[in-house]
Amino acid sequence: MTVTQPRPADIKRWRQYMADEQAEAAVYRDLAERRTGEERAILMALAEAESRHESHWRRLLGDQAGKPLRGDLRTRSLGFLARRFGSVFVLALAQRAETRSPYAHDSDATAAMAADEEVHAEVVRGLAARGRNRLSGTFRAAVFGANDGLVSNLALVIGISATGVDNSVVLVTGVAGLLAGALSMGAGEYVSVRSQRELLEASSPNLDATSALPDLDVNANELALVYRARGMSVDDAAAKANAMLLSMSLATGPLKAIDRTDALADVSDPAVNEQIDEHEAVGTGLSAALSSFCFFASGAIIPVLPYLFGLQGLVALIVASVLVGIALLCTGAIVGILSGGPPLKRALRQLLIGYGAAAVTYLLGLAFGTTGL
Numbered sequence: 001m002t003v004t005q006p007r008p009a010d011i012k013r014w015r016q017y018m019a020d021e022q023a024e025a026a027v028y029r030d031l032a033e034r035r036t037g038e039e040r041a042i043l044m045a046l047a048e049a050e051s052r053h054e055s056h057w058r059r060l061l062g063d064q065a066g067k068p069l070r071g072d073l074r075t076r077s078l079g080f081l082a083r084r085f086g087s088v089f090v091l092a093l094a095q096r097a098e099t100r101s102p103y104a105h106d107s108d109a110t111a112a113m114a115a116d117e118e119v120h121a122e123v124v125r126g127l128a129a130r131g132r133n134r135l136s137g138t139f140r141a142a143v144f145g146a147n148d149g150l151v152s153n154l155a156l157v158i159g160i161s162a163t164g165v166d167n168s169v170v171l172v173t174g175v176a177g178l179l180a181g182a183l184s185m186g187a188g189e190y191v192s193v194r195s196q197r198e199l200l201e202a203s204s205p206n207l208d209a210t211s212a213l214p215d216l217d218v219n220a221n222e223l224a225l226v227y228r229a230r231g232m233s234v235d236d237a238a239a240k241a242n243a244m245l246l247s248m249s250l251a252t253g254p255l256k257a258i259d260r261t262d263a264l265a266d267v268s269d270p271a272v273n274e275q276i277d278e279h280e281a282v283g284t285g286l287s288a289a290l291s292s293f294c295f296f297a298s299g300a301i302i303p304v305l306p307y308l309f310g311l312q313g314l315v316a317l318i319v320a321s322v323l324v325g326i327a328l329l330c331t332g333a334i335v336g337i338l339s340g341g342p343p344l345k346r347a348l349r350q351l352l353i354g355y356g357a358a359a360v361t362y363l364l365g366l367a368f369g370t371t372g373l
Helices: 008-033 037-065 073-084 088-099 111-162 167-202 207-215 223-229 234-250 254-267 278-282 285-300 302-308 313-339 343-367
Strands: none
Touching: 008 037, 008 088, 037 111, 088 111, 111 167, 111 285, 111 302, 111 313, 111 343, 167 285, 167 302, 167 313, 223 234, 285 302, 302 313, 313 343
């Protein structure tokens, strides 16, 4: 029987696949070194899966495997970031990388390998979501604060400049806009986050309610209402409450106190209410306010920089617009990476929105300008 020899193009593609799998396995191992417990075990399992895929391509290549190639630039960049930072950004990038696997359309890859890559994307999505939850409150305030500072102060500076006023007036107006906006953002973010945390605290179980459990009327069984209010059916709530009260009635002394605590834990059982640490996701009011203030100010200072350094007129406007455009592209790309979306698309969207707002205020400044007065 004649054995079909692989074409040079196939060999080249297989070798690149093998190199990419090696690099991806290294990324997951590097990330695992910065994790503990369950996350570490999950990342090591992903690394082992990528090693299995590498073995598939190595078997196909046989003696033609040759010297190891380097993984593609994207995977090597992930490896660099994983070794230096090991942050949620790397996981978000890895999530996008897994969704772009070519195995589903390559007949030389097995169906199991294609399925693995699809599942890997979901696994990494779950790990990245944990990181997003840990930083979402403060990070949200930081990103939106910087973006608001960039757009609002660029619009303000360009609009005032278009009226034809003196350069010093534009500078003072830009600084005033920076301070007013930063203080407003900080105060607003503090109130918003504090209010959200207070709402969450109002929805949390009251630990003191357990002291009343031993004195409940077994026939009325008010405890069942607690379970029903938390989403259980009538029958399940009654059965669970009866079992809890029975266990407490049989207990005495210290054991009875322990059972009270267990009863409250049961009342607030995550399996019933699926509660998570939402306070962690929201962030603290003070940290969100400070973050929002600082990042708004850091964004709002950029349109003012050309005027601070003495530039005037059209040159100052162009320099300010270019600097803000670069910053908007960066913030848009960061949001895209963290959200698992395409960074370039998010960056361009951010840029168009910012420039659109600035263009409107520039036209208004021309319309109400003082040059001809």
